[in-house]
Amino acid sequence: MSQLERMKIFVEVAKHESFTEAGKQLGITGAAVSKQVQNLENDLQIKLFNRTTRLVSLTEEGSLLYRRARYAIDTLDEAFEELCDLKTTPKGILRVTLPVSLGLQYLRTPIAEFAALYPEVTLKVQFEDRHVNLAEEEYDLALRIGHLKDSSLVAKKLAHIPIHLYTSPAYIKDNKPIKTPQDLRDHNVFEYTRNNDGHIWHYQAPDGKSGNVPLNSTFHCDSVEMMKEAALHGVGIFISPDIFVKRELESGQLTRVLDNYETIPERNLYAVFPPNRYLSNRMRLFIDYIHDYCNQAFAEV
Structure with missing residues (x-):
């Protein structure tokens, strides 16, 4: 087996931290994988992996080789792929x-x-x-x-993808009026928990000036669909891309809040x-x- 083929086996073991899993990916047995890695270590006279009964992990020397070998192999694979793309249909x-x-x-x-x-x-x-x-x-x-x-x-x-504030007509009817962004402080504006920038709405006013307002919420969620459903039930207000509320806007189930203001940045x-x-x-x-x-x-x- 060539040194390049052994390097490919070594990279697969490092990626999966397992001889067995690497073998599955390569279509050979775990024992064959282990033998080729051992041959590579013998050739280099360097221990590349720490081995226990349950875990295979890279040594410091193995980590160095893995970074270089993976880049080199990926580069070769891309070169072959580029050549194939010149004469074949996409595959x-x-x-x-x-x-x-x-x-x-x-x-x-x-x-x-x-x-x-x-x-x-x-x-x-x-x-x-x-x-x-x-x-x-x-x-x-x-x-x-x-x-x-x-x-x-x-x-x-x-x-x-424009983003705005939305709620149900029933919520608008039953709660304090919202005429400026600061009025949102008195409302339940759902928090999207995958947003790492804090629960703050950044906006641009009709006169072009920008501002922000901290928001309060009793509903925290990582799904726009769930927030939309809660808004449809009159629970509060949510911030959403326009594309996700098209049907509800057309049917009148949802309405836009502060429609003269834009969410920033774009x-x-x-x-x-x-x-x-x-x-x-x-x-x-x-x-x-x-x-x-x-x-x-x-x-x-």
Whole structure:
């Protein structure tokens, strides 16, 4: 077996911290994996793993080799993939993560259409509201709503996503009037618990001036869909992307609060992916397909 093949086995063991799991990924036995790692250690005359009956962990030297070897192998794989893209139809695995509500309400249709259009692409789609670490969890791409912060990721804007305050007409009728942002202090404005910036609404007034107001809440939740349901029952007010309340606004079940004010900073839908890597044909086509769909679907909101 070549040194490169042993390096690939070593990287798989390091990723999964298991000879058995690495073997499953590579299609060989755990014993064969262990033997090749041992041969690599003998060649290098360095211990790469600490082994116990239950755990395999990298030594300090193993960690150094893993970082360099994984980068080198990923670079080689991308080079081969780039060459294949020049002469073949899109194929291979594409791992995508996106928020639950966005996926279920809007993007499940174009994702399914893309799968039908490119049957040789294996899509692995995960609906997750948490902030996924693309590199550590080995995703190729994430679709995220937010504003751009300093990041090591590359981002492509797919659509503008306005965000406003909403509640039910019954709540407006039964509670104190809301004429300015400061009036929100006397109301139950739901807290989205995945927001790490504190329970504060940042806004731009009709005259262009910006401000913020601390909010109070007796309802804390990590799901926009759950907050919408609570608002429909007259529990309080929630802050949401406009795209998630389109039907309820049209039916009159929800109404916008302080409709002359805008939430800042501006939020957009982005496709984000790790930098310094080859953008495969399948990923480029997927991003373009979602972008084209959003331009049409979100323009109607």
